[in-house]
Amino acid sequence: MPPRRPPTRPLGTITRGTTNPNRLRRVDRWLAGPQSFRLRRAADPLVVDLGYGAAPVTAVELFARLRAVRDDVEVVGVEIDPARVAAAEPLARPGLSFRQGGFELPLDGRRPVVVRAFNVLRQYGEDEYAAYWDEVRGRLAPGGLLVDGTCDEIGRRATWAAVGADGPSSLSISLRFGAFTLPSDVAERLPKALIHRNVEGERVHAYLRALDKAWLDAAALASFGQAQRWRTMCASLKSAGWPLVDGPARWRLGEVTVAWDAVAPR
Template sequence: MRGRTSEGRLQALDAYLLHHERPLLTRQDGDWARAVFVDVGLGEQPWTTLESARAFREVNAALRVVGVEADPARVASARVHADALTDFREGGFTLPLRPDETVRLIRATNLLRGYRAEDVPGVHQVLGERLLEGGLLVEGSTDTSGAVGVSHLLRRTGSGLAREALLFHTDFSRGFAPVLFRDWLPRDFRRRVKPGEPIHDFFVYWTEAWSAARAGGHVSPPEAFRHSLQGLSRRVEGLVLEPWLLDHGYALWRPTGGVFG
């Protein structure tokens, strides 16, 4: 379970979702009218859940938010902040949802770092069971301040839960080099950055592109980031080079057929 989550730690994820997943946050037709956002793992205080609720309600004022935590004391403390649209419930990966609730978005960040890598796909499946088709599960890790993070983006499709993309983010406060992300990869990739693994090749190519960018005079962290991704895109399929993403420190890798397992 999450420990002392600092305020603002997940604001970069909020910003990405508001920019790239606004239709998911605002959709109101059919079952989507009662579809909630679920934040799994509150930490000692529910700051990140409350921050996300405020941010997402700027585009969907009626959005219901459910914070889920396994520790009863933390749930009791969080309930001080509950209101008509915000609820806090005791539970785990099998989400404690009401029969009439559907789910549009689930976030489970900084929860699985202590789990075995082979257990991660099963946790994803359990978490994603209640997602509406088209709904999204975000699962990954950040550093303690939220300056650096990497997340799985898993989409509910008609045939199941698809590993749609990996999302990397840095705010450049720690500089930039691709190696910065290695310690914050999702749990199932963290020990796989080694020869013979696709994620190893990804980082080798990105590091080579970063070195070439710096040799070409693009030495500031934002410039090196942008130009390294442009170089990487010539060797790796599926990088999304949208200007807003690059300008704000996001690397979105969405390979055809999904992210390898």
């Protein structure tokens, strides 16, 4: 996909800006874990925190976490609101900077290997998100990834879609043990591409119902801990034919990732 010509003004609208320390720890753990190969292989280890909000804490945390993967990583926090950019400037340091912009990614022609956009697209209409996905996809480095996700205010419930140059490849769900009754409690935090599709006849609805059933079927294992019950749930889904793309090492964290085709809107 050829790079797009930069627009004359930032693409997108200002978010509510709500953020909290450690809110995005679950997706950061995924980026620094099973997705770390993207950063290690990158010719230019550039990462964007798109729409970081009223405070730059998530960009600062992302920088610290990814430096454990590659010490020459560069994180750029991008915000439409110039006041938020100005407020973040005192926290800039070598490898961490802040710029005004939106989905056009004001990076002077450089292509990021990862763009994390969390709690950004949920404010847009269902008819809008795909165009913004395309805008960002067209600006990724080879093998790059857009991570479009949503979480609750303190990061206990999170989901994210992994979107590459060819489109979305997976959906991840990550839940803190003790912060849910059923896995489907995360439904209100689904990405914009799926949140309105959690209805009878849609794939994501069937997936959440399958998660709930497997979770309830594993209730006898609760005495051994919620992590053991979650791992059993995931193993049951995989045996039933759901195309899970991760394994026990991730499951024990309250995380599970499924191929996008299994949940894609009909």
